Amino acid sequence: MNLDHLPDPAMLAKAETLTEALPYLQRYAGQTFVVKYGGHAMGDPELARDFAEDVVLLKAVGINPVVVHGGGPQIGAMLKKLGVETQFVNGLRVTDAETARIAEMVLAGSINKEIVSWIAGAGGRATGISGKDAGLVTARKVGRETADPLQGIERHVDLGFVGEPVAVDRRILDTLSAAGIIPVVAPIAMGADGHTYNINADTMAGAIAAELKAARFFLLTDVAGVLDKSGALVSDLDPAGIEALKADGTISGGMIPKVETCVNAVEQGVDAAVILDGRIPHAMLLEIFTRQGAGTLVHR
Numbered sequence: 001m002n003l004d005h006l007p008d009p010a011m012l013a014k015a016e017t018l019t020e021a022l023p024y025l026q027r028y029a030g031q032t033f034v035v036k037y038g039g040h041a042m043g044d045p046e047l048a049r050d051f052a053e054d055v056v057l058l059k060a061v062g063i064n065p066v067v068v069h070g071g072g073p074q075i076g077a078m079l080k081k082l083g084v085e086t087q088f089v090n091g092l093r094v095t096d097a098e099t100a101r102i103a104e105m106v107l108a109g110s111i112n113k114e115i116v117s118w119i120a121g122a123g124g125r126a127t128g129i130s131g132k133d134a135g136l137v138t139a140r141k142v143g144r145e146t147a148d149p150l151q152g153i154e155r156h157v158d159l160g161f162v163g164e165p166v167a168v169d170r171r172i173l174d175t176l177s178a179a180g181i182i183p184v185v186a187p188i189a190m191g192a193d194g195h196t197y198n199i200n201a202d203t204m205a206g207a208i209a210a211e212l213k214a215a216r217f218f219l220l221t222d223v224a225g226v227l228d229k230s231g232a233l234v235s236d237l238d239p240a241g242i243e244a245l246k247a248d249g250t251i252s253g254g255m256i257p258k259v260e261t262c263v264n265a266v267e268q269g270v271d272a273a274v275i276l277d278g279r280i281p282h283a284m285l286l287e288i289f290t291r292q293g294a295g296t297l298v299h300r
């Protein structure tokens, strides 16, 4: 037999990659994946393009992606420019009325439309909305107890217009997805009291993932996943393991709402939540369509 006409090994490897993806393509067609795209993960334009391509590819193979984005660093930069001081308590930004207005401007005005443009650039169709649109999310004011390190007591901190979702009306997401459109959601919502609330993007994404009973919930950030005290990746965690890492201070800052969100999501019916490194090109595709999992998987 003359084998001269065989494709070169690199081409064959590409074909193998596609066949490796086949069982995953079959398993996930028709399912909903919620993707939380963190503000730290969106800094690099090339990575942003990769991210948009991944989302468009998911849609093209019959998965319904719903993107929920953050923008903490970008809100911080705008506040600084405008000379407004800001502080965080347990990973949540204390939000007065002015900060809420600026957060809405940056999240729903600027970042949301930028992500829609990236998706359009990758050949997809997206609609950018916030939790306010079509009553997607109703928020209520968050009350936080926090430990006072000086006195060793719990005290109540008023975070201002920081909200948490109390109700999710999924109809707008279903309508958009059914029409072939990828919903892109900014973490701003209205309360029953008529106020605008700033919601941690992880929390917002988790509530939406739970309501949609998403097959997968990805949180793209700027670290490899949950790291232990020595800086090594913890690839697998259940709620008890997370409590232990929170209690001994291994998990802190912005990672707190992230892991709490994962626990809530899996306890409310999401199959699996994965904290992924958004600095890796096509991190999501590798996680979904290849045998090599990455990041930290949170399960029941």
Ligand SMILES: Nc1ncnc2c1ncn2[C@@H]1O[C@H](COP(=O)(O)OP(=O)(O)O)[C@@H](O)[C@H]1O
Binding pocket: 037, 038, 039, 040, 041, 070, 072, 202, 220, 221, 222, 223, 225, 226, 227, 228, 250, 251, 252, 253, 254, 255, 256, 258
């Ligand atoms: N145990 C931990 N493992 C990984 N990251 C941690 C841990 N504890 C705290 N962090 C911090 O959490 C950050 C991720 O949260 P955050 O900054 O809110 O990201 P994003 O903007 O993507 O939501 C990491 O960059 C890191 O500084």
Ligand SMILES: CC(=O)N[C@@H](CCC(=O)OP(=O)(O)O)C(=O)O
Binding pocket: 037, 038, 039, 040, 069, 070, 071, 072, 073, 075, 091, 092, 093, 094, 095, 103, 162, 163, 187, 198, 199, 200, 201, 202, 254
């Ligand atoms: C209440 C609260 O903290 N809201 C966040 C919303 C944006 C966000 O969560 O962005 P990342 O996902 O990039 O961190 C904030 O104001 O920064």
